[in-house]
Structures are given as structure tokens and as C-alpha cells.
Amino acid sequence: MAAIVNPDLDRCRSQATFDPLLLTYFIYDGPEKTKRRRFLQHLALKESKKVNDCQLSELSKEEQYEVALQKVTATYRRIFELGLQDPADISLYRNTFIEGHPFAIHVLAFLPAVQKLASEEQKAKWLPLIERFQMIGTYAQTELGHGTFVRGLETTATYDPKTREFIINSPTTTSAKFWPGGLGKTANFVVLMAKLITNGRDCGLQSFLVQIRDLETHQPLPGITVGDIGQKFGFGFIDNGFLILKDVRIPRDNMLMRYAQVLEDGTFVSAKNDRLLYGSMTLIRSHMASACGRALAMAATIATRYSAVRRQSEINAGAGEVQVLDFQTQQYRLFTQIASAYALLMAGEESSAVYRTVSSEVETGNLQNLPILHALSASLKAFSSWQMMFGIEQCRLACGGHGYSSASGLPKLYANEVSACTYEGENTVLCLQAARFLIKSYNAAEKGEQLPSLAGFLQAPKGEKSRLTENLELDQLIAAYEHRAARQVREANSRFLSHLNKGATATEAWNQSSQSLVEAVVTFSHAFVVRAFIEKVTSSVLEPSLSSVLIQLAQLYALHGITRNSGQFLKGGYMSDHQLEMVENKLYELLAALRPNAVALVDAFEFPDGVLDSALGRYDGNVYEELMEYAKRSKLNKTEVHPGFFKYQKPFVDSLKSQAVAQSRL
Ligand SMILES: CCCCCCCCCCCCCC(=O)SCCNC(=O)CCNC(=O)[C@H](O)C(C)(C)COP(=O)(O)OP(=O)(O)OC[C@H]1O[C@@H](n2cnc3c(N)ncnc32)[C@H](O)[C@@H]1OP(=O)(O)O
Numbered sequence: 250m251a252a253i254v255n256p257d258l259d260r261c262r263s264q265a266t267f268d269p270l271l272l273t274y275f276i277y278d279g280p281e282k283t284k285r286r287r288f289l290q291h292l293a294l295k296e297s298k299k300v301n302d303c304q305l306s307e308l309s310k311e312e313q314y315e316v317a318l319q320k321v322t323a324t325y326r327r328i329f330e331l332g333l334q335d336p337a338d339i340s341l342y343r344n345t346f347i348e349g350h351p352f353a354i355h356v357l358a359f360l361p362a363v364q365k366l367a368s369e370e371q372k373a374k375w376l377p378l379i380e381r382f383q384m385i386g387t388y389a390q391t392e393l394g395h396g397t398f399v400r401g402l403e404t405t406a407t408y409d410p411k412t413r414e415f416i417i418n419s420p421t422t423t424s425a426k427f428w429p430g431g432l433g434k435t436a437n438f439v440v441l442m443a444k445l446i447t448n449g450r451d452c453g454l455q456s457f458l459v460q461i462r463d464l465e466t467h468q469p470l471p472g473i474t475v476g477d478i479g480q481k482f483g484f485g486f487i488d489n490g491f492l493i494l495k496d497v498r499i500p501r502d503n504m505l506m507r508y509a510q511v512l513e514d515g516t517f518v519s520a521k522n523d524r525l526l527y528g529s530m531t532l533i534r535s536h537m538a539s540a541c542g543r544a545l546a547m548a549a550t551i552a553t554r555y556s557a558v559r560r561q562s563e564i565n566a567g568a569g570e571v572q573v574l575d576f577q578t579q580q581y582r583l584f585t586q587i588a589s590a591y592a593l594l595m596a597g598e599e600s601s602a603v604y605r606t607v608s609s610e611v612e613t614g615n616l617q618n619l620p621i622l623h624a625l626s627a628s629l630k631a632f633s634s635w636q637m638m639f640g641i642e643q644c645r646l647a648c649g650g651h652g653y654s655s656a657s658g659l660p661k662l663y664a665n666e667v668s669a670c671t672y673e674g675e676n677t678v679l680c681l682q683a684a685r686f687l688i689k690s691y692n693a694a695e696k697g698e699q700l701p702s703l704a705g706f707l708q709a710p711k712g713e714k715s716r717l718t719e720n721l722e723l724d725q726l727i728a729a730y731e732h733r734a735a736r737q738v739r740e741a742n743s744r745f746l747s748h749l750n751k752g753a754t755a756t757e758a759w760n761q762s763s764q765s766l767v768e769a770v771v772t773f774s775h776a777f778v779v780r781a782f783i784e785k786v787t788s789s790v791l792e793p794s795l796s797s798v799l800i801q802l803a804q805l806y807a808l809h810g811i812t813r814n815s816g817q818f819l820k821g822g823y824m825s826d827h828q829l830e831m832v833e834n835k836l837y838e839l840l841a842a843l844r845p846n847a848v849a850l851v852d853a854f855e856f857p858d859g860v861l862d863s864a865l866g867r868y869d870g871n872v873y874e875e876l877m878e879y880a881k882r883s884k885l886n887k888t889e890v891h892p893g894f895f896k897y898q899k900p901f902v903d904s905l906k907s908q909a910v911a912q913s914r915l
Pocket residue numbers: 353354357358388390391396397398399400430524527528530531533536537540619620623671672673674675678682685686
């Protein structure tokens with residue numbers, strides 16, 4: 250029997266001015282892919298329940314790890330049985346089956362690292378084993394003492410030409426590998442980043458395949474000390490680990506030799522470009538905007554549906570309590586996050602496309618566009634994870650008290666996803682990497698050189714004025730963002746030059762202008778996302794009712810960014826006070842215009858309840874019943890009177906009672 254849908258939520262759905270199914274097709278690339286998506290999700294949820302129906306967030310870290318391991322092994326067993334081949338099908342099926350798992354880094358970083366860094370011969374030997382989980386690995390780069398400054402890593406791999414082996418050591422406390430996902434208890438191999446020493450010479454960082462555990466007993470191999478790093482902010486289901494190596498010998502063939510090699514006699518043959526070693530980081534960063542968009546879309550779905558169900562306070566006295574979604578402040582909070590989620594998803598598609606193009610050029614030896622890819626992937630990773638972090642928290646706050654309950658699904662979403670601001674490169678650090686590219690491009694533009702299209706906006710004439718009118722022309726919105734980015738880059742560059750002129754060295758001057766550089770990079774990413782969003786909705790063939798809603802959403806995204814950063818748009822008189830006021834008025838108008846479509850806009854993501862895992866975000870809106878059920882399931886309710894009452898509370902109360910009697914006698 251179909252569940253009865255909350256009437257307020259039902260009414261919201263009926264108010265939509267477009268067909269959400271068409272939007273679903275737009276998001277997931279057409280009816281065929283949507284159909285396949287639904288089929289795989291349905292299958293995965295059904296089977297996942299059969300394996301273990303408990304909720305990870307209600308378990309201890311140790312229990313979460315075990316359940317996650319149970320589920321991920323079941324997931325992959327089914328993936329092989331079903332014969333799923335397409336990586337998109339596999340990740341959809343897996344991500345529906347289980348929210349997170351200890352094989353994550355095996356799949357997302359270890360496998361790609363071997364694909365990118367191993368020679369053809371090595372790939373032929375290892376990839377079939379890795380793909381069938383006969384080798385389970387992680388990407389062991391970060392150490393206790395260094396994560397950001399990769400050149401500071403201390404693990405050594407010293408080549409011994411007599412035995413044709415590398416001897417791997419962690420020479421200091423700070424050189425212990427620390428953080429790799431799956432290292433703690435799961436992996437039996439690592440791709441290890443270590444300083445290569447051959448013929449007495451330090452040849453810099455290289456990657457090595459190192460076995461750390463016995464394949465049968467799973468015991469650490471001689472010379473290996475390995476374990477889990479303990480409780481974290483989130484990610485209870487992943488065993489991030491530490492690893493200390495002492496005189497561990499591996500064959501020469503275990504250096505990943507696609508780019509650089511060590512010959513049998515110890516001669517080092519360097520790579521064409523050292524940065525190719527960082528290829529697997531670039532790969533993950535390039536896909537992170539989409540992942541952040543998805544996480545934010547989940548949070549927005551939960552908070553929007555709940556805000557349609559939740560009634561609290563009156564707008565007109567005596568007219569009855571309203572859905573909290575009717576408050577303009579709630580609309581501002583949520584609709585701007587719905588818009589951000591769509592924006593990140595579109596920008597993610599664009600960034601993945603740039604990755605595909607440039608990486609296929611790199612495969613053929615053409616490295617010309619590698620700096621562009623590095624700058625885009627690094628800056629967009631930072632921008633999208635920051636927007637997601639802020640957005641999920643806004644959605645949680647928008648749910649009031651119940652947003653603080655784990656039943657909402659929002660605390661765990663935040664705790665897990667916020668790590669994206671740190672892993673694959675700390676955000677600020679990545680912005681500073683992208684800043685190098687922007688400053689170089691700016692100076693090239695000043696010299697009249699032709700720039701790659703991504704940085705073409707730096708060539709726009711200075712001193713322009715915004716031509717944005719009441720009609721909110723989309724090209725003028727893009728122009729405003731690009732103008733702002735060009736200006737911020739110019740300002741950061743001037744700061745850098747002024748420190749140089751005052752006698753600072755180049756690196757000191759860079760540090761003294763680094764906050765300004767980070768802000769410039771944020772404006773660059775913001776402009777990229779605005780352009781990607783607008784271009785995607787205007788270049789797609791869409792039914793007019795859908796097209797107009799998506800254009801409103803893109804406008805809202807752009808206007809919101811202008812109001813939040815108005816100072817940067819007003820600088821130099823680019824925008825006038827009048828234009829800014831118009832932007833604000835238009836933004837408020839858009840909130841009202843989008844109100845009837847809010848629920849449909851999040852429904853179109855089609856997150857199944859089993860994936861959202863939220864009492865507040867349920868499709869049927871039966872929020873209160875579910876919250877009560879959740880409360881009743883609390884482990885504290887297993888007994889009517891908790892044993893702690895007799896152990897602590899009663900003796901305490903009784904002791905005060907007798908003291909009170911004694912005192913009254915004094
Ligand atoms: C699939 C999606 C799913 C999403 C969910 C995922 C869940 C995953 C779960 C979690 C998984 C977590 C897994 C993990 O967390 S794995 C660990 C991740 N760790 C990091 O990301 C460390 C961050 N640090 C670095 O990347 C480097 O050390 C930096 C870059 C900071 C400095 O380094 P270094 O000191 O050596 O460099 P330099 O500053 O002298 O610059 C030198 C030159 O090199 C260029 N350069 C630098 N980098 C690149 C590059 N990549 N491609 C191309 N070029 C690059 C650079 O522009 C410069 O060029 P130029 O300006 O001189 O011309």
C-alpha cells in the first residue's frame with residue numbers, strides 16, 4: 250500500500266510549474282540513463298537491506314567499520330554477479346548500497362594511481378588483481394609531519410643494486426604515513442610516496458607498490474607497523490591508518506615506472522615532467538565539484554521537504570500557522586542552496602570534461618594544458634567544497650532543533666563531507682596553487698600574449714561599467730563575475746609587486762599577498778561556476794516551462810553571489826548603488842517566484858529515502874511519526890530504568906538527602 254503523503258508536501262508538488270521528470274532527465278542525461286539509474290538504485294536498496302538494515306550513524310566506530318566491510322563486500326560480490334562494467338553504473342550501485350566504506354580509497358585512489366603511474370607491463374600484471382580485489386590498496390602519501398608540502402615527505406626508498414631491491418624506511422617519528430583511508434585494517438598493499446635515493450643521490454619523490462600484509466593471514470609483514478588512527482570528526486566507517494616501515498625490501502620492479510625509472514645498475518632516468526606524479530590527485534580533484542554538488546543536493550532535499558511539512562508561527566495573525574517554507578528568510582536560506590547544488594553539478598560536468606580532454610592530451614605526451622588543468626581542478630575543488638560545507642550547515646540550521654538530531658541525516662552528512670575541504674589538498678593551499686597560474690596568465694595578458702580561454706577574461710579592458718539592467722541579462726551576469734575576478738587578480742598582483750618593491754623576496758612577497766591571492770582564486774572559481782551554470786541551461790534544448798525555472802535558478806545563484814560580495818562588484822564603480830539595489834530587489838522577487846517550484850526542484854534529484862537516510866527528508870513527509878520512531882529506538886530506551894540510576898544517580902541523591910538531614914540537626 251502506498252504511504253499517505255503529507256498534504257502540505259503533496260500540495261507543494263502540485264503547485265510546480267514544470268514537470269520534475271523532465272528536470273530529472275536533464276540532470277541525469279536523458280530518459281534511458283534515468284531509467285537505468287532507477288533500476289540500479291532500486292536493486293541496490295533492496296539488497297542492501299537484506300545484508301544489514303542497521304543505520305551506521307547509530308553504531309560505534311568499530312561497529313560501523315564492521316558493518317561497512319560486510320556491506321561493501323556484499324556490494325562488490327553483487328556487482329560481479331550482475332556483470333556491471335560501466336564505472337558510472339558501478340559507483341551508482343555501490344553508493345546506493347552503502348554510504349561509505351573501507352574500500353573507498355582502493356577504488357578512488359589506489360586503482361587510479363596504478364593506472365596513471367605504472368608502466369604498461371606493470372599494469373598488465375597488477376590491474377587485473379586490483380580490479381578483482383586480489384590486491385586491496387590505499388594511497389599512502391601523507392605523513393604525520395607533512396601533508397601539504399609533498400616535497401617535505403621523509404619516507405625513503407634506497408636502491409640496492411646488489412639485490413636489485415629498494416629498502417624502504419620511515420626514518421623519523423614524523424615520517425610515519427598517517428591518514429590513508431583503508432590503511433588501518435583493510436589494505437594489504439599501498440602505493441607509497443617516498444624519496445628515492447639511488448647511487449647516493451636524492452632523486453626526489455617517486456611512487457612504489459609495497460605489500461604490507463600477508464595475503465592469507467592479513468598479519469603485517471616483517472618491518473611493517475600498521476594500524477588505525479582512531480576516532481575522527483566523521484567517516485567512522487573508514488579505517489584511516491598509520492604505517493611505519495623499517496628496512497622493508499621490495500623488488501626494483503615495484504617502483505611505478507611509467508614516467509621515471511631506476512635501471513638495474515641504479516641509474517635514475519627522470520620523468521619528462523615531475524608533476525605527472527601528482528596525476529591521481531588531479532583526477533580526484535577534477536571530479537570533486539560534482540561530488541560536492543551531490544552532497545549539497547541531498548542536504549537541500551532534506552531541508553526543503555521538511556520546510557514544506559513544518560508549520561510554525563503565523564504570518565497573518567489568526568490566519569493559522571504557515572509552512573516555514575513561506576517565510577522569506579527560509580526561502581533565502583534554502584533556495585540559494587538549491588541553486589548552489591545545481592551550479593556545482595553543472596560546473597562539475599564542465600570540469601570533468603576539461604579533465605578528459607587534457608588527460609587524453611597528456612596520454613599522447615602533450616603537456617601544454619597541464620597547468621590549466623591543475624589550476625582549474627585545484628581551485629574548483631576548493632571552491633565547491635567550501636560552498637558545500639557552508640550550504641549543508643545552512644540547511645541543517647534551517648531545520649531548527651530537529652536539524653541537530655542525527656535523525657535528520659544532516660549532522661553525519663556534514664561531518665563526512667566537510668573532509669573534502671582538507672583531503673586531496675587543503676583548500677587554501679590549493680587556491681595558492683591556482684594563484685600561480687592566474688598571476689602568470691595576468692602578466693602574460695599584460696604583455697599582450699594570447700591566453701587560454703579559461704583565463705581569457707583577464708584580457709578584458711579595465712575600467713568597464715556593468716550594463717546589467719532589470720532584465721537580468723545572463724551575459725551581463727557572467728561579465729560581472731569575470732570583471733570581478735580580473736580585478737581581484739589585478740589587485741593581488743599589485744600587492745605582490747608592492748611588497749617586492751619594498752624589498753621583499755619573491756617568496757616573502759607571495760606570502761604577504763597570499764590572502765589577497767586566495768580571494769582572487771575564489772572569484773575566478775565563482776566566475777567559472779556562474780558561466781558553467783548559465784551556459785548549460787541556455788545551451789540545452791529544454792521544454793519552455795523547465796527552461797524558465799532553470800534560468801531563474803541560475804539568476805538566483807548569480808545574484809546571491811553579488812549580494813554576498815557586493816563590495817567587490819562595486820569597486821571602481823563597476824556596479825552602481827542603483828544596480829546593486831536592483832540586484833537585491835530581483836533576488837527577493839526570485840525567491841517568491843521559485844516558491845511553487847522548490848519541492849519539485851529537489852524531488853528531481855530523485856534521491857531515494859534509503860540514500861537520504863533522513864526522518865526530515867522523507868519523500869512522503871511523514872516526519873513526526875519517523876522522529877518518534879527514531880527516538881523510541883534510542884539505545885537509552887532499551888531499559889525503562891537505566892542501570893546508571895542505581896549506580897550513580899540514586900546514591901548521589903540519597904547522600905545529599907542524608908547530608909541535608911545531618912545539616913538540619915546542626
Ligand atoms: C572521484 C570523486 C569522488 C569524490 C569523493 C572522494 C572521496 C575520497 C576520499 C579521500 C581521498 C583522500 C586522498 C588524499 O588526500 S591523498 C593526499 C593528497 N595530498 C595532497 O593533495 C597534497 C597537496 N599538496 C600538493 O599537491 C603539492 O605538494 C603542492 C602542489 C601544494 C606543492 O607541491 P610542490 O612543492 O612540489 O610544488 P610547487 O608549489 O613548488 O609547484 C611546482 C610546480 O608544480 C605545479 N603543480 C603542482 N601540483 C600539480 C599537479 N597536480 N598537476 C600539475 N602541476 C602541478 C605547480 O603549479 C608549479 O608549477 P609552476 O607554477 O612552477 O609552473
